[in-house]
Amino acid sequence: MSTAPLAVALFSQQPASAPTETADPQIAAALRDVSPARIQQTIEKLVSFSTRHTLSSDMPASSGKGANVAAEWIRSEFERYAKECNGCLQVKSDEFTQEPGPRIPKPTKITNVYAVLRGSDTANAGRIYLVSGHYDSRNSETNDATGDSPGANDDASGTAVSMECARVLSKHRFPATIIFLTVAGEEQGLYGSAHFAKMAKAEGWNLEAVLNNDIVGGDRTPGDTLQEPHVVRVFSEGIPTTADEKQLRTIRALGGENDGPSRQLARYIASVAMVYFPPTVFQPKLVSRHDRYLRGGDHFSFNEQGFAAIRFTEFRENYNHQHQNVRTENGIEYGDLPKFVDYDYTANVARLNAAALASLASAPAPPANVRLLTKELQNDSTLVWEASPGGLATGYEVLWRDTSAPDWQHAQAVADGTRATVPVSKDNVIFAVRALDAKGHRSLAVVPVPER
Ligand SMILES: [Zn+2]
Numbered sequence: 001m002s003t004a005p006l007a008v009a010l011f012s013q014q015p016a017s018a019p020t021e022t023a024d025p026q027i028a029a030a031l032r033d034v035s036p037a038r039i040q041q042t043i044e045k046l047v048s049f050s051t052r053h054t055l056s057s058d059m060p061a062s063s064g065k066g067a068n069v070a071a072e073w074i075r076s077e078f079e080r081y082a083k084e085c086n087g088c089l090q091v092k093s094d095e096f097t098q099e100p101g102p103r104i105p106k107p108t109k110i111t112n113v114y115a116v117l118r119g120s121d122t123a124n125a126g127r128i129y130l131v132s133g134h135y136d137s138r139n140s141e142t143n144d145a146t147g148d149s150p151g152a153n154d155d156a157s158g159t160a161v162s163m164e165c166a167r168v169l170s171k172h173r174f175p176a177t178i179i180f181l182t183v184a185g186e187e188q189g190l191y192g193s194a195h196f197a198k199m200a201k202a203e204g205w206n207l208e209a210v211l212n213n214d215i216v217g218g219d220r221t222p223g224d225t226l227q228e229p230h231v232v233r234v235f236s237e238g239i240p241t242t243a244d245e246k247q248l249r250t251i252r253a254l255g256g257e258n259d260g261p262s263r264q265l266a267r268y269i270a271s272v273a274m275v276y277f278p279p280t281v282f283q284p285k286l287v288s289r290h291d292r293y294l295r296g297g298d299h300f301s302f303n304e305q306g307f308a309a310i311r312f313t314e315f316r317e318n319y320n321h322q323h324q325n326v327r328t329e330n331g332i333e334y335g336d337l338p339k340f341v342d343y344d345y346t347a348n349v350a351r352l353n354a355a356a357l358a359s360l361a362s363a364p365a366p367p368a369n370v371r372l373l374t375k376e377l378q379n380d381s382t383l384v385w386e387a388s389p390g391g392l393a394t395g396y397e398v399l400w401r402d403t404s405a406p407d408w409q410h411a412q413a414v415a416d417g418t419r420a421t422v423p424v425s426k427d428n429v430i431f432a433v434r435a436l437d438a439k440g441h442r443s444l445a446v447v448p449v450p451e452r
Contacts, residue, residue: 021275022440026172027358031276031351033168036343039160039350042077043217044338046070046156052137054188055145057109067184070135071111074182077163078115085170089115089180094196103142103188112192114181115166119361121175124390126206129360130179131165131353132193132298133158133213134186137336140325142187147325152338153217153314154322155186157346161213161312164350165357174361175392186214186298187323193298201305208444209265209360210309211353212299218345219318228315229342230282232349235311236266237290241303250450255403258288259430259447261308262299267407268444269310269356276355282348285315286406292317308444312349363441364392367418370433372426372448381426383448384419388435395436398422399445400429408432408445 046052050065059066075091082089094112098104113135119125137151138144150156159182166180185191193212200207218229239251240260251257266286273284291297291311302309318340326335367385383398398420401409414420420433432445 021271021442023275024359024362024439024441027355027362028276030168030172030354030358033171034164034347034351034354036347038167039164039346040338040343042160042163043152043156043341043343043346045073046135046159047150047152047338049073051146051149052135052151052184053145053149054110054136054185054191055105055108055143057111057184067136068109068111071113071184074113074135074159074163078113078166078180081167081170082115089117089166089170091115094199096195098185098191101189104191105143110185110192110195112181112183112196114179117166117170117174117178117180119175119177120173121390121392124175124365124392125177127176127361127365127390128179128205128207129176129209129357130181130207131162131211131213131357132181132183133160133162134184134192134298135159135182136184136187136192138187138323140323150326150336150338152336152341153215153219154336155214157215157217157341158213158312160346161216161350161353164347165354169354169358172358174358175390176361178357178361183298190296190298190301193301194304197301197305197307200307207302207307208366210299210302210307211356212297212302212309212311213349213353214297214311215313215317215322216346216349217340218314218342219316219321219340220342221318221321221340224316224318226316229345230280231285231315232282232352233287233313233315234266234269234284235287235289235291235299235313236262237303238263238288240306241300242306254450255430256447261444262303262310263288264432264445264447265308266310268360269352270407271442272355272359273352276351277348282352284352312353314345359441360444363443364388364435364437365390366443366446367393367396367433367435370446370448371451372431374426374450374452379425380421380423381431382419382421383431383433385433385446385448387418388443392437393435393443394438396420397434397436397442399432399434400424403428403430
């Protein structure tokens with residue numbers, strides 16, 4: 001064990017650690033490959049199935065309509081990408097019968113379709129990063145299984161993001177595993193994602209991050225001047241849904257409300273965006289909230305199983321273009337139609353997802369068992385941790401920020417060892433530790449637990 005050099009004077013003036021990160025050429029190449037035209041084709045194809053309502057899954061293939069036909073098409077696309085990469089993607093279905101419940105009047109087949117890009121490093125392939133969108137749609141009537149439900153923005157756009165990430169990232173190899181998921185059952189009550197997340201929990205997956213994309217079409221209503229086409233919102237919970245009483249007591253005592261794993265994931269996305277996007281082109285807006293008022297999404301299902309998960313959603317939603325029968329009333333066009341989707345916008349959302357997934361899957365695992373020593377009253381702070389498992393880490397960084405600051409303000413490199421003492425009082429800041437490799441890939445940040 002060695003103690004890190006104390007170099008606070010050098011970096012105390014730096015606003016944040018993120019700008020020091022540099023772009024990975026492989027990731028930059030994958031982002032250039034993301035195609036707005038391809039995303040448009042995917043969304044228009046999904047809309048062509050007339051409805052993808054979860055209750056339409058028993059419509060026959062010959063009808064060319066319904067959730068099952070959509071699932072088959074998504075599967076064939078994933079298989080096409082798999083062929084193009086010589087079988088690098090494993091294409092799978094998670095199919096089950098949902099018993100009757102709220103918004104499910106009869107036993108209903110629900111199919112989640114996904115593709116697995118297995119990590120190239122056996123010691124790291126067990127770490128999984130996942131991107132998701134829901135392919136089911138709905139109109140004004142919650143349980144209308146047959147009426148037209150184009151669902152271009154909600155959520156063919158998120159489905160297209162997951163599929164486009166699969167297409168461009170499958171041309172590259174990463175040490176850790178990436179899963180590209182499309183689910184159904186969202187509009188009826190998150191049934192598909194709940195089933196998938198429970199499977200991941202039951203099978204003990206080391207699922208480190210989930211990126212849920214829902215309504216990422218960047219609605220462009222003629223005459224709307226308030227849409228922000230360069231911003232995507234990132235919603236994340238601060239306090240983990242699964243925190244137990246003891247954890248909640250610690251969060252209350254130490255001010256940990258803003259530091260759950262999902263919030264760290266949101267910050268990670270913000271730091272990745274600073275590396276790969278000029279701020280005027282595209283940036284995430286972190287919203288410190290689980291979801292919008294009156295709404296929920298598939299990230300809830302993963303949070304409920306204890307996984308870090310966030311939601312991407314366009315900056316400004318138009319409710320005339322969500323969950324609406326297609327019609328014109330008093331000169332207003334209702335319906336979730338492709339013509340309101342901004343494909344360049346959705347392509348940027350896909351690039352941000354791909355950048356985050358590829359950065360996470362290239363990085364070392366986060367350090368394990370991170371602790372802040374609190375045995376004595378002292379003005380220095382000592383953190384200890386266990387080495388990042390998997391052997392990719394070449395060093396660590398201790399991060400900290402004022403308790404009232406939204407993002408990390410300081411970073412101290414720890415070139416050697418798994419212990420650091422910094423001349424900063426733990427009473428005044430929030431600390432975290434992350435692992436990094438020689439190329440500058442950073443792991444997710446881990447906030448220490450106090451050790452007495
Ligand atoms: Zn949705």
